[in-house]
Amino acid sequence: MNATRADQLRQRLDQVRSRIARACDEAGRDPSQITLIAVTKYHPAGDICELAQLGQTAIGESRDQEAGAKVSELPADIRAELQVHFVGQVQRNKARSIVRYADVVHSLDRARLVPALGKAAASALEAGERTSPLSVLIQVNLQESENDAGADASSGRGGAEPEQVPDLARAVLQWPSLVLRGVMAVAPLTGQSSRAAFERLAEISRGLQQSAPEARWISAGMSGDLEDAVAAGATHLRVGSAILGSRTQGR
Ligand SMILES: *Cc1c(COP(=O)(O)O)cnc(C)c1O
Numbered sequence: 001m002n003a004t005r006a007d008q009l010r011q012r013l014d015q016v017r018s019r020i021a022r023a024c025d026e027a028g029r030d031p032s033q034i035t036l037i038a039v040t041k042y043h044p045a046g047d048i049c050e051l052a053q054l055g056q057t058a059i060g061e062s063r064d065q066e067a068g069a070k071v072s073e074l075p076a077d078i079r080a081e082l083q084v085h086f087v088g089q090v091q092r093n094k095a096r097s098i099v100r101y102a103d104v105v106h107s108l109d110r111a112r113l114v115p116a117l118g119k120a121a122a123s124a125l126e127a128g129e130r131t132s133p134l135s136v137l138i139q140v141n142l143q144e145s146e147n148d149a150g151a152d153a154s155s156g157r158g159g160a161e162p163e164q165v166p167d168l169a170r171a172v173l174q175w176p177s178l179v180l181r182g183v184m185a186v187a188p189l190t191g192q193s194s195r196a197a198f199e200r201l202a203e204i205s206r207g208l209q210q211s212a213p214e215a216r217w218i219s220a221g222m223s224g225d226l227e228d229a230v231a232a233g234a235t236h237l238r239v240g241s242a243i244l245g246s247r248t249q250g251r
Contacts, residue, residue: 012243023230037085039240042247045073052078060238062088071101095120104135106184109160118175135181138168142197143188182217194225198232
C-alpha cells in the first residue's frame with residue numbers, strides 16, 4: 001500500500017467520523033448507535049485492507065462480480081474481521097454467489113428475491129460456506145411517484161413501495177436462513193428533501209417494528225446527506241466517495 005493513499009484514506013475516514021460525531025451531537029444521539037459502512041465499490045481490495053487497519057471493518061459493495069472477486073483476494077485475517085454489506089440491486093441469479101461473501105443484503109426490494117436468497121443462504125449454511133443466517137433489509141422507494149417523470153423505475157434508485165413492506169417482511173420471517181434487520185433507502189432525486197424522506201423511512205421502520213420488533217436497523221445516508229440521515233434516526237450509513245474519493249473507471 002502506497003503511503004499517500006493510506007494517508008488519504010485515514011484523513012477522509014477521520015473527516016467522515018467527525019461529521020457523524022457532530023451530527024450525533026446535534027441530534028442528541030450516541031455515535032455508538034451508528035454503524036458506518038465504507039462503500040468500496042470500484043476501489044481495489046488494497047483499499048479494503050487499509051480501511052480494516054484503520055478499524056473500518058464494515059464495507060459495502062454493489063456489484064456481485066466485483067465484490068466476489070475482491071473479497072476472495074483479501075488475506076484471511078482481514079477477511080475474518082470484515083462485515084460485507086451488499087447494497088446494490090440484487091439479480092435473482094446472483095443470489096447463490098452473493099450469499100457466499102455477504103453478511104448483509106440491504107436491497108431486498110421484491111417478493112421473488114425472498115425465496116431466492118432464502119434458499120441460497122440455506123444451502124450455503126448447509127455447505128459450510130457461511131456460518132450464520134443472512135441479514136436482510138427491505139429497500140424502500142421514497143420517491144413520490146405522482147410528482148414527475150423522473151419518479152419511475154428508470155430513476156434507478158429502486159426499492160419496494162412502502163405499502164409492500166409488511167408482505168415482504170412476512171415472507172422474510174418464514175426463512176430460518178434469513179434474519180430481517182430493518183429497512184434501507186436512498187434519498188429521492190427529486191421532490192422532498194433528504195431529511196423529509198429519511199423521516200418517512202423512520203416512520204416506515206416504526207410500522208415494521210410493530211410486527212417485527214427486532215427489525216430496528218435503518219440504513220440511510222450517503223456521502224452527501226449523512227447528517228440528514230443521522231438526524232432522522234439512521235442506524236447504518238453507507239458512505240462511499242467521502243472516504244474513498246472519486247471512482248476509478250471500468251470494472
Ligand atoms: C454507491 C452507493 C453508496 C455510496 O454513495 P456515495 O455518494 O459515494 O457515498 C451508498 N448506497 C448505495 C446503495 C450505493 O450504491
